[in-house]
Amino acid sequence: MAASPTPRPRLPDASGNPAAAALAGLQLPLPLAVAYSGGADSTVLLLAAAQRWPGQVQAIHVHHGLQDAADAFEQHCEQVCAQFHVPLQVRRVAARNAPGESPEDAARNARYQALARAGRDAGLQAVLLGQHADDQVETLLLALSRGAGLPGLAAMPPVFQREGMVFVRPLLALGAQAIRDWVAEQGIPVVEDPSNADTSFTRNRIRHLLVPALQEAFPSYRETFARSARHAAQAQELLESVAVEDLARMGGAPAITALQQLPRARQANVLRHWLRSAHAASASAAQLEELLDQVADCRTRGHKIRIKVGEGFVERQGERLQYLPEASL
Structure with a gap:
């Protein structure tokens, strides 16, 4: 008598998954991937996406190698993806910061580069990211702490392109607590990055010290902060349009006489x-x-x-300005 086939594990009920509603109205190019760290945020997104687009979703895990738990994170992701029959790619990166670059920026840049390359190699059309409303608040507060301009105050865009790949953040209106509650209710195992508790990082100080005070003083801060970020993004988009027009009138490179005819803020x-x-x-x-x-x-x-400026110099060349990277000098 032939052995009965092993039943395929079913995905948790999507109707209760808080990420399911965020994906319900999205029309995205397929196939796509979810950037999967093994944490609660990327887990709910991966499960919701796999149910929303059956057979069209992969997972990509980036192994930074920055902490002892990195190998355990990878093993966890492999186990979960195998359980739910979701294809998984693992990319290992050396996220060491260059001079003048913070370790956080180096890790983030290496991660996006690895995600984009993995997506392109697999013929994918987009990569979904699990950042949520609380991450957006932290990003805005971090920008304020650094005295950022409009691009920083616009926080994280819901859709952007990098390294030739489309990235989408569908959970920016979803709070972290709803995600954690659902994961706990379902008994789904997730990993917790131990570095999240390290308050030597500015973002973690914001998360553990500032955000609880905001919650107590301004319960609707997620919605109001998100609205301010959208206003900043709209204003930045307008400024970009003006800059494109001004630069086009100068022939594509800053002309000194033409710059002098503009108000100082418009020159900047x-x-x-x-x-x-x-x-x-x-x-x-x-x-x-x-x-x-x-x-x-x-x-x-x-x-x-x-x-x-940056890794080079702005110089005058006749009646125009030119930028020369330091390596070319």
């Missing part, structure tokens, strides 16, 4: 856009102010401009 806007879009460079507030002062004083042919 077009210079920031030019540096970011054409050279992937970002000027500090002090560097930008110095560059604007030099542009204002540039009234003779012999006036030289040479300002350190």
